[in-house]
Amino acid sequence: xxxxxxxxxxxxxxxxxxxxxxxxxxxxxxxxxxxxxxxxxxxxxxxxxxxxxxxxxxxxxxxxxxxxxxxxxxxxxxxxxxxxxxxxxxxxxxxxxxxxxxxxxxxxxxxxxxxxxxxxxxxxxxxxxxxxxxxxxxxxxxxxxxxxxxxxxxxxxxxxxxxxxxxxxxxxxxxxxxxxxxxxxxxxxxxxxxxxxxxxxxxxxxxxxxxxxxxxxxxxxxxxxxxx
Ligand code: DX5
Ligand code: ZN
Numbered sequence: 001x002x003x004x005x006x007x008x009x010x011x012x013x014x015x016x017x018x019x020x021x022x023x024x025x026x027x028x029x030x031x032x033x034x035x036x037x038x039x040x041x042x043x044x045x046x047x048x049x050x051x052x053x054x055x056x057x058x059x060x061x062x063x064x065x066x067x068x069x070x071x072x073x074x075x076x077x078x079x080x081x082x083x084x085x086x087x088x089x090x091x092x093x094x095x096x097x098x099x100x101x102x103x104x105x106x107x108x109x110x111x112x113x114x115x116x117x118x119x120x121x122x123x124x125x126x127x128x129x130x131x132x133x134x135x136x137x138x139x140x141x142x143x144x145x146x147x148x149x150x151x152x153x154x155x156x157x158x159x160x161x162x163x164x165x166x167x168x169x170x171x172x173x174x175x176x177x178x179x180x181x182x183x184x185x186x187x188x189x190x191x192x193x194x195x196x197x198x199x200x201x202x203x204x205x206x207x208x209x210x211x212x213x214x215x216x217x218x219x220x221x222x223x224x225x226x227x228x
Contacts, residue, residue: 002186002216004209005030005063005172007196009045009143017055019200026205027213030061032174032194033083034143037068040092041141048077056082065113065174065194067140068092072099079106087111087134087172090122100129111172115140116148120158127167132192133158137185138175143196147176152188159189179211186216 006028011019020031033051038044056062063085064078071088078086086108093099096112103110111132112123116139123133135154138145155171162169172192173185182193195212202208 003029003192004212005032005194006199007032007194009034010196010200023205024057024060027209030063033064035066040069041067043141048081052081075102085109087113089113134172137173147181152184155188155190179215182212182215183219186219
């Protein structure tokens with residue numbers, strides 16, 4: 001039930017297909033693609049043409065995270081490039097509900113993301129439209145930042161709302177996830193973990209992914225016991 005999603009933001013872009021194959025072989029569940037437009041966030045990465053050229057190992061989920069002001073014109077391109085999941089920020093499109101239905105109409109699972117300062121209530125009227133909620137645990141734009149501890153309470157708040165409403169939507173956490181922080185995020189109710197530096201910054205990808213998974217699973221077990 002725990003999914004580890006290495007972010008290629010910290011990978012070697014000159015050997016991107018090899019890097020993706022390496023994390024796949026090392027046990028990654030998803031590969032996380034951080035798309036930045038230099039406007040919604042102060043950094044630029046890549047768009048659909050590059051994703052289309054990435055080799056896609058069988059069984060590896062391609063999970064795009066759009067940190068862009070205007071996602072709508074890019075949705076079709078990412079679907080054609082082979083993405084399985086596409087997450088947009090609640091702060092970005094004017095017509096979030098429509099954007100999410102367009103993502104789904106292109107055969108992808110729709111996700112919605114919140115910046116650290118955006119309250120969970122921003123999602124009240126779109127939760128039925130998504131297959132994932134991504135809570136940012138850093139201000140988006142760069143890898144290698146510190147986990148913002150207040151986000152743990154936000155994960156808990158969202159997990160409670162989802163349980164009350166009977167929605168089995170996974171909570172993904174992104175930013176500053178490492179073996180020190182993954183436990184508290186998992187204990188609060190997150191099940192999908194993006195990790196850039198904590199995977200691609202380590203010499204042994206398999207050991208890094210296993211260590212993250214173990215810490216997350218260890219934190220989830222006591223919570224399951226509480227629930228009886
Ligand atoms: C931040 C990105 C993250 C980031 C995570 O804008 O959305 O996916 O790459 O990197 P680490 O794990 O290094 O914080
Ligand atoms: Zn991301």
